[in-house]
Amino acid sequence: MVGELTWRRRLFGLWLPLAAFAVIALFPFTWMAATSLKTNAELYDPKANPLTIRHPSLVHYVSLLQETNFLTWIANTMLVAVVATGISLLLGTMLAYPLARMRFRGAPLLAIAVAVTYLVPQTLLFVPMADLIGRLKLGNTLSAVMLTYPTLLVPFSAWLLMGYFKTVPKELEEQALIDGASRWRAMTRVILPLCMPGFISAGIFCFTLAQNEFLYALLFLSRSDVRTVPIGVVGELIRGDAFYWGQLMAGALLGSVPVALIYSFFVKYYVAGLTAGAVKG
Amino acid sequence: MSTNPAVGASGAAALEARGYRSAGLSRLREIIEREWVFSWLILTPPLLFLLCFLGYPFFYGVYLSFFHREVASSPTFVGFGNFVTLASDPIFWQSVGNTIKFTAAATVLKATGGLGMALVMNQNFRMKAITRALLLLPFIVPTVLSTVAWQWIFDPGLGLFNRVLVESGLATRGVSWLGNPTMAMVSIIMVNTWRGLPFFGISILAGLQTIPVELHESATIDGASTWGRFRYVTLPSLLPVIFIVTTFSIILTFFDFQLVYVLTGGGPANSTHLMATYAFSLSVGVGQLGLGSAVALSMVPVLGLLLVLLTFYVRKD
Numbered sequence: 001m002v003g004e005l006t007w008r009r010r011l012f013g014l015w016l017p018l019a020a021f022a023v024i025a026l027f028p029f030t031w032m033a034a035t036s037l038k039t040n041a042e043l044y045d046p047k048a049n050p051l052t053i054r055h056p057s058l059v060h061y062v063s064l065l066q067e068t069n070f071l072t073w074i075a076n077t078m079l080v081a082v083v084a085t086g087i088s089l090l091l092g093t094m095l096a097y098p099l100a101r102m103r104f105r106g107a108p109l110l111a112i113a114v115a116v117t118y119l120v121p122q123t124l125l126f127v128p129m130a131d132l133i134g135r136l137k138l139g140n141t142l143s144a145v146m147l148t149y150p151t152l153l154v155p156f157s158a159w160l161l162m163g164y165f166k167t168v169p170k171e172l173e174e175q176a177l178i179d180g181a182s183r184w185r186a187m188t189r190v191i192l193p194l195c196m197p198g199f200i201s202a203g204i205f206c207f208t209l210a211q212n213e214f215l216y217a218l219l220f221l222s223r224s225d226v227r228t229v230p231i232g233v234v235g236e237l238i239r240g241d242a243f244y245w246g247q248l249m250a251g252a253l254l255g256s257v258p259v260a261l262i263y264s265f266f267v268k269y270y271v272a273g274l275t276a277g278a279v280k281g
Numbered sequence: 282m283s284t285n286p287a288v289g290a291s292g293a294a295a296l297e298a299r300g301y302r303s304a305g306l307s308r309l310r311e312i313i314e315r316e317w318v319f320s321w322l323i324l325t326p327p328l329l330f331l332l333c334f335l336g337y338p339f340f341y342g343v344y345l346s347f348f349h350r351e352v353a354s355s356p357t358f359v360g361f362g363n364f365v366t367l368a369s370d371p372i373f374w375q376s377v378g379n380t381i382k383f384t385a386a387a388t389v390l391k392a393t394g395g396l397g398m399a400l401v402m403n404q405n406f407r408m409k410a411i412t413r414a415l416l417l418l419p420f421i422v423p424t425v426l427s428t429v430a431w432q433w434i435f436d437p438g439l440g441l442f443n444r445v446l447v448e449s450g451l452a453t454r455g456v457s458w459l460g461n462p463t464m465a466m467v468s469i470i471m472v473n474t475w476r477g478l479p480f481f482g483i484s485i486l487a488g489l490q491t492i493p494v495e496l497h498e499s500a501t502i503d504g505a506s507t508w509g510r511f512r513y514v515t516l517p518s519l520l521p522v523i524f525i526v527t528t529f530s531i532i533l534t535f536f537d538f539q540l541v542y543v544l545t546g547g548g549p550a551n552s553t554h555l556m557a558t559y560a561f562s563l564s565v566g567v568g569q570l571g572l573g574s575a576v577a578l579s580m581v582p583v584l585g586l587l588l589v590l591l592t593f594y595v596r597k598d
Contacts (some may be wrong), residue, residue: 018412025416025479031441032430043439050444091327092597098320105317110324110517116588119529121536123557124581127564127574128345182310183319194363212423214539219565230425234543238429245433252426263421267414270435273456274480275487279395 013182029253036060036250040140060246061254064237070222070251073232076257080142080228081210084149086208087197090155097187100160100165101173111162118155122215125151130219144220145228149210156201156209163276164198165191201273204266211259229255345574352568361577372551373576376559383470383555384534389472391529395481396519402482403489413483420479428543431472435459435544449505462552465545469553473540477533481526488522489515528591535583556580 020260035043037056042048064070098104099111122129129148168191176186217231224236233251237244263270311317346363350356367373402413420426434441435458443455458468492515500510538557541547547554547562554562556576564573 014401014404014406017397018406020413021398021401021416024475025419027432028427028430028475029418029422031434046439050439050441091330094323095327098324102316102320104320107320112592118583119532119584119588119591120335120339121532121584123536123538123560123578124584125335125338125342126561127570127577128341129334130565131341131345131570132334132338132353144372148334151331154331155335157326181312183316185433204543208421212425214423214425214542215561230423230539233429234425245436245439248429249433252429255426259421259423260418261492264414267410267417271413271417271483271487275484 014061029191029256032249035245036247036253038187038246040246060250064207064247064250064254068236068247068251069232070229070254072225073227073229074255074258076226077141077211077228077255080145080149081207083120083146084153085206086202086209087146088150088153088157089203091154092161093192095154095158096165097163100162101168101170101191110276114155114158117154118159122152126215126219129216133220139220140223140226142221145213145217148216149213152213153206153209157206160202160205160273160276161195161198164195164201168194194243197269197272200266201269201276204262204270205273208259208270284507322575342574343578345571346578348571350569350571350576352570356571359571363571366506366572367579372554372559373579375551376547376556377579378552378578379466379553380555380557382466383473383553384531386470387473387477387534388527388531390470390476391481391530392523394474394478395485396523397524398478398482399485399489402486408430413486417447417479417483424476424539425543427476428472428540431468431475432459432544435468460543460549460567462549465553466547469541469544472544473534476540477530481530484526485519485522488519492518524594528587528594532584532587536580 034051034053037053037058037060039055039057039059042054048054095114099105099107099114133139133148137271138147172190172194173186176190177183181189211228212230213228214230214234217228221227221231224232229233229251233248233255237248237251290373313322345356347360348356349357349359349362398416402409402416406412437443437455437457440455440458442458446452447455456464459465494512496518497510500514505513536557537555538561541553541555541558542561545553547558551559556579560573560576563569563576
């Protein structure tokens with residue numbers, strides 16, 4: 001009797017809703033994958049069952065890699081994401097460390113200013129930013145996005161890192177100073193190495209956000225060989241009104257793989273970073 | 282630091298000079314070691330960077346909005362002229378209405394769905410970590426790429442939705458998901474919800490896990506029902522998390538650009554133009570930089586209001 005009750009409760013309270021959430025979250029990806037593996041004949045046959053694959057084929061992947069600059073876009077995206085993440089972690093640390101651990105006039109105000117800049121959306125900035133990049137003669141160079149992505153990522157990583165820096169006890173630093181270390185040495189040798197999880201969290205976040213960025217790349221990168229994956233896919237695989245769905249889905253899937261892989265390795269840190277802001281407030 | 286006794290008399294002058302220098306160095310070091318000096322030395326490079334690439338564009342945008350400026354022509358000062366032009370521009374007001382509808386509907390759906398996801402996930406079951414990772418995927422995958430997949434799902438002839446609708450007999454003809462003004466709005470709300478729901482779900486789940494078990498136990502002992510425990514224990518403890526996540530999400534949704542740009546381009550007949558896509562099409566599409574900046578700046582009051590709310594809330598704690 002009791003067993004039957006809990007069984008029912010598990011079914012309606014856990015398994016069914018969980019399955020619903022999973023199906024909603026994942027069906028676009030399976031649809032993506034199924035489409036990319038079908039030949040055009042099967043894809044555009046109105047009689048064929050859309051949910052099954054009769055003749056799996058890699059033809060769209062082959063044409064994607066042979067006929068477009070897809071591999072260049074992947075390489076560009078990786079390079080930009082790595083450089084932008086590096087710059088953002090470095091500048092973010094320099095911003096967060098004093099704000100989290102030092103006492104000086106203006107520190108609280110500056111901390112609020114950082115939080116505000118984190119929430120300023122790029123929608124507000126793209127017109128003047130395009131002008132600035134044009135005047136710096138950086139149009140159609142990867143430097144344009146390597147320089148502008150950190151404007152989105154530095155305030156964010158500073159904000160996230162401040163939380164981690166605050167958790168290291170003050171005594172550790174004081175002990176290092178008593179032992180004759182300079183503040184710089186105490187920071188680089190004692191405090192920062194203890195905050196590795198924070199750096200991983202912020203790094204993963206910056207990396208995924210940089211791979212996701214669209215607006216600046218759309219504005220600054222119009223030549224095919226300097227494009228990133230999102231711009232390349234939208235700009236070159238959608239040709240006028242004719243959609244090459246097989247190739248498009250192959251591109252969308254392959255373009256998502258690097259982010260998904262990195263994410264799956266560091267999912268714990270990603271979730272920690274995601275919830276740090278909301279939960280610690 | 283170390284003194285060398287083996288220095289000859291001829292080296293005394295040199296030693297003295299070095300002594301002065303090291304005195305200067307240690308004085309310098311002493312200054313650097315002061316808390317505020319050290320702080321500002323480290324803070325200056327990132328602040329300069331943000332000032333150049335964030336502060337400057339922002340104020341330059343404000344400046345631009347006071348000019349009539351088309352690409353490759355000299356600007357003329359028009360004061361509030363651009364804002365006056367916008368005030369009588371029906372498409373601008375349509376984009377304002379669309380932005381509000383889009384943000385309100387998507388936020389409510391994400392918050393309620395996310396709360397549901399969190400409550401379901403807050404039970405014990407096997408492979409919980411993997412499930413959580415999978416449910417978060419829509420939030421991780423680059424928006425543009427998943428949006429392209431949605432465009433294919435919405436395809437009027439061969440898209441997944443219409444194939445399923447027609448073949449299951451639920452409808453005789455497919456729905457024009459992106460071709461009809463109402464359905465296009467429904468569609469962009471759907472995709473935004475799909476992408477943002479896991480963010481709510483996982484954040485609220487983290488909030489749930491911080492509620493002490495004792496609270497639930499004592500409520501149960503006091504005779505509270507499942508609903509009663511949810512209403513009087515769970516929900517009040519979650520409010521701070523829900524408030525912060527919702528504010529964040531409102532900001533991200535209100536300023537959303539890429540989803541609409543890719544899915545509908547603002548169409549059909551401007552029915553899905555958000556303020557962000559309208560600003561883009563004015564400044565990049567038509568080349569009216571001043572007018573585009575003015576549209577973008579019209580969003581600042583909303584951002585300001587949300588930021589003030591957030592600061593007040595954080596201060597209160």
